Amino acid sequence: MGLEKLLGDGILATRVSALVNWARQNALWPMPFGTACCAIEMMATLSSRFDLSRFGAEVIRFSPRQADLMIVSGRISIKMMPVLLKIWEQMPEPKWCISMGACASSGGVFDTYTLIQGVDQFIPVDVYIPGCPPRPENLIDGIRKIQEIVSKERLWDAKHGN
Amino acid sequence: MNANHPVVARFRERFAADVLSVEEFRGQTVISVKAPRAVEMLKSLRDDAECPFDMLTDLTAADYLRLDAPERFAVVYQLLSMLRNERLRVKAYVSEARPEIGSVSSLWGNANWLEREVWDLYGIRFLGHPDPRRILMPDDYEGHPLRKDYPLKGRGERSHFPKYTAEEAP
Amino acid sequence: MTTTAAGKGTLGTRTMRMNIGPQHPATHGTLHLEVEVDGEIVTNCRPHIGYLHTGFEKLAEYRSYNQFIPLSDRLNYLSSLNNNIGFALAVEELLGIEITPRCRVLRVLLAELGRIGDHVISVGLQAMDLGAFSIMLWTFVEREKLYDIFETVSGGRLTTSWTRIGGLSRDITDDFVPLVRKFVEYFPGVLDEIEKMLNRNRIFTKRTIGVGRMSKEEAVSHGVTGPLLRASGVAYDVRRARPYLGYDKYDFEIPTHPDGDVWARYRVRMAEMRQSIRIIEQALENIPAGPVTALDTKFALPDKFSVYNDMEALIHHFKLIMHGHGFQPVPGEIYSCTESPNGELGWFIVSDGTRNPYRLRCRPPSFINYTAFPKMVEGAMISDMVAVMASMNVIAGELDR
Ligand code: SF4
Numbered sequence: 001m002g003l004e005k006l007l008g009d010g011i012l013a014t015r016v017s018a019l020v021n022w023a024r025q026n027a028l029w030p031m032p033f034g035t036a037c038c039a040i041e042m043m044a045t046l047s048s049r050f051d052l053s054r055f056g057a058e059v060i061r062f063s064p065r066q067a068d069l070m071i072v073s074g075r076i077s078i079k080m081m082p083v084l085l086k087i088w089e090q091m092p093e094p095k096w097c098i099s100m101g102a103c104a105s106s107g108g109v110f111d112t113y114t115l116i117q118g119v120d121q122f123i124p125v126d127v128y129i130p131g132c133p134p135r136p137e138n139l140i141d142g143i144r145k146i147q148e149i150v151s152k153e154r155l156w157d158a159k160h161g162n
Numbered sequence: 163m164n165a166n167h168p169v170v171a172r173f174r175e176r177f178a179a180d181v182l183s184v185e186e187f188r189g190q191t192v193i194s195v196k197a198p199r200a201v202e203m204l205k206s207l208r209d210d211a212e213c214p215f216d217m218l219t220d221l222t223a224a225d226y227l228r229l230d231a232p233e234r235f236a237v238v239y240q241l242l243s244m245l246r247n248e249r250l251r252v253k254a255y256v257s258e259a260r261p262e263i264g265s266v267s268s269l270w271g272n273a274n275w276l277e278r279e280v281w282d283l284y285g286i287r288f289l290g291h292p293d294p295r296r297i298l299m300p301d302d303y304e305g306h307p308l309r310k311d312y313p314l315k316g317r318g319e320r321s322h323f324p325k326y327t328a329e330e331a332p
Numbered sequence: 333m334t335t336t337a338a339g340k341g342t343l344g345t346r347t348m349r350m351n352i353g354p355q356h357p358a359t360h361g362t363l364h365l366e367v368e369v370d371g372e373i374v375t376n377c378r379p380h381i382g383y384l385h386t387g388f389e390k391l392a393e394y395r396s397y398n399q400f401i402p403l404s405d406r407l408n409y410l411s412s413l414n415n416n417i418g419f420a421l422a423v424e425e426l427l428g429i430e431i432t433p434r435c436r437v438l439r440v441l442l443a444e445l446g447r448i449g450d451h452v453i454s455v456g457l458q459a460m461d462l463g464a465f466s467i468m469l470w471t472f473v474e475r476e477k478l479y480d481i482f483e484t485v486s487g488g489r490l491t492t493s494w495t496r497i498g499g500l501s502r503d504i505t506d507d508f509v510p511l512v513r514k515f516v517e518y519f520p521g522v523l524d525e526i527e528k529m530l531n532r533n534r535i536f537t538k539r540t541i542g543v544g545r546m547s548k549e550e551a552v553s554h555g556v557t558g559p560l561l562r563a564s565g566v567a568y569d570v571r572r573a574r575p576y577l578g579y580d581k582y583d584f585e586i587p588t589h590p591d592g593d594v595w596a597r598y599r600v601r602m603a604e605m606r607q608s609i610r611i612i613e614q615a616l617e618n619i620p621a622g623p624v625t626a627l628d629t630k631f632a633l634p635d636k637f638s639v640y641n642d643m644e645a646l647i648h649h650f651k652l653i654m655h656g657h658g659f660q661p662v663p664g665e666i667y668s669c670t671e672s673p674n675g676e677l678g679w680f681i682v683s684d685g686t687r688n689p690y691r692l693r694c695r696p697p698s699f700i701n702y703t704a705f706p707k708m709v710e711g712a713m714i715s716d717m718v719a720v721m722a723s724m725n726v727i728a729g730e731l732d733r
């Protein structure tokens with residue numbers, strides 16, 4: 001890496017939150033809540049051409065207890081919403097949420113009896129990604145935005161529990 | 163298949179009292195029937211000696227609330243004969259007052275789920291169905307959304323969920 | 333997880349009831365299975381579906397025919413082009429209009445590319461679920477190449493909305509044919525490579541051969557169509573049985589396999605991709621010149637260039653698009669079907685003579701194929717269930733609509 005050469009056997013002085021945020025921001029573990037078309041673009045983002053691991057967020061966890069970033073990608077129906085709530089509750093703090101695509105953010109083109117018109121009515125969303133479906137570049141951009149948010153977290157905020 | 167195919171003729175002869183009409187549109191034949199003997203009719207089509215309709219391609223329903231039709235609902239069976247490569251559509255009319263019809267789940271394997279779907283979305287009951295539950299909507303849902311008098315945007319079900327707050331989190 | 337009190341297991345043990353899904357990596361999105369297991373053996377399986385029910389059929393009653401085309405992408409998002417084409421054909425059959433020869437050949441081309449795109453990913457996912465992750469990454473590389481082609485024709489990667497009633501949203505560009513040529517030349521090599529990795533792979537063969545058998549009779553009784561039916565030994569293909577778009581003029585075979593197991597489905601999909609390549613090669617040879625949109629201006633949208641430059645075309649455009657206008661088919665009912673990658677994709681349309689369909693029913697191949705799933709897994713191991721599910725390529729959007 002070359003980092004060793006730079007640092008040598010020295011001592012580094014920094015704030016705790018800066019260090020923690022640096023670590024967190026570059027090792028996001030996403031929990032993909034992919035239901036529909038957007039999930040296919042999420043898969044495309046993870047695979048070879050776009051390769052999300054360049055940004056340290058490729059460790060997909062299907063268990064919510066091991067993840068800190070939820071990517072809601074796809075349509076959420078009234079039958080799915082309780083499941084989504086439960087999974088969100090199971091994720092340990094601190095956690096962030098991306099709402100990917102028009103459907104997750106606002107219901108998209110489906111203004112029907114069964115579709116939740118935006119998951120942000122029920123869970124807190126940090127970054128919205130527009131598009132139907134958003135291109136993989138947009139998702140990567142969304143994840144960079146999350147990294148920015150993470151880098152500004154303060155450890156004593158209520159967000160992280162006490 | 164055209165409307166004077168021998169299968170249709172045989173069918174008409176056998177169930178003369180219950181056949182409402184036989185129509186042809188763009189080369190497709192539709193037999194409209196009354197509901198009570200529908201299962202028997204479909205069985206006779208499935209077991210037809212010459213042109214057995216061994217595949218139920220689709221089973222669905224339509225709500226004719228705003229159209230001119232013998233009854234409000236029709237259960238629509240799309241049949242396919244693999245042997246002869248013929249298709250036939252059977253429509254069994256079901257009244258609004260008694261929305262029920264016999265189940266064909268013993269004739270074709272896929273009818274079980276398709277009938278559940280029709281029950282779920284149209285509220286047509288299938289007598290003798292082994293597992294009459296909803297399939298697409300949640301079990302505690304009220305109403306049958308594909309009926310013409312059901313509003314497109316629902317009745318507020320989609321906004322009644324608890325809101326997550328960090329304080330309550332475990 | 334609950335254990336049932338009545339111990340019926342062979343060892344006098346209790347059977348256990350457990351939930352798999354709706355959020356589980358092996359269930360590809362939103363499927364939910366309630367299974368009763370005796371040790372590792374599945375004794376009873378009850379799938380629960382509907383987690384992605386979107387209300388397409390209801391929404392269609394409030395949209396005009398052309399407005400439904402973008403929705404048809406979102407039904408089956410692995411093969412949206414096939415859905416676009418299937419729906420446009422159904423409405424054209426209802427209206428009784430003819431499309432131009434150029435449009436017909438282009439639709440065949442893109443339908444077959446769409447089929448390859450679907451099959452290649454479904455083989456990749458099948459391999460991934462059985463542990464061969466690299467195959468999935470390879471197949472995604474191929475899919476990206478197909479996305480490039482789709483992008484040149486429609487502007488979208490996934491949600492293409494490419495057809496219009498009576499034609500296409502736009503003609504192909506100049507770089508389309510070279511791109512496709514390059515793809516068909518190179519793609520069979522990729523198939524060989526995948527086969528080299530999987531065909532003699534002990535894990536893959538052990539987990540697929542003899543797993544999830546479905547007999548011919550069972551398949552027909554469940555209305556199963558597409559690769560699944562052909563893998564059970566029935567050579568039924570809508571492209572042959574009810575030719576559309578001039579498929580009867582192309583020379584291709586319908587691959588079948590006698591076994592009806594997971595392995596057979598993998599083999600059939602691989603063979604079908606080769607046949608699709610054959611069709612594409614034939615179609616590339618003669619793309620007729622001429623317009624892509626039917627000349628019947630009562631139904632077909634004029635192309636964008638003339639809308640901007642020609643008064644008459646602009647008026648036609650308005651006549652078709654503006655609120656309260658639009659073409660009105662004669663009252664009647666029609667069932668039209670095409671061969672989508674998953675099987676017979678049918679559309680039952682009831683028209684009442686207005687610009688919106690009165691009732692629009694999509695016959696979803698995934699839904700009807702999935703009805704046979706419990707039969708296939710009962711008596712099998714839990715891990716086999718994953719293999720069977722992957723081999724069916726159930727797309728939740730189409731399953732729940
Ligand atoms: S936003 Fe568009 S692409 Fe994404 S899930 Fe909704 S319909 Fe599909």
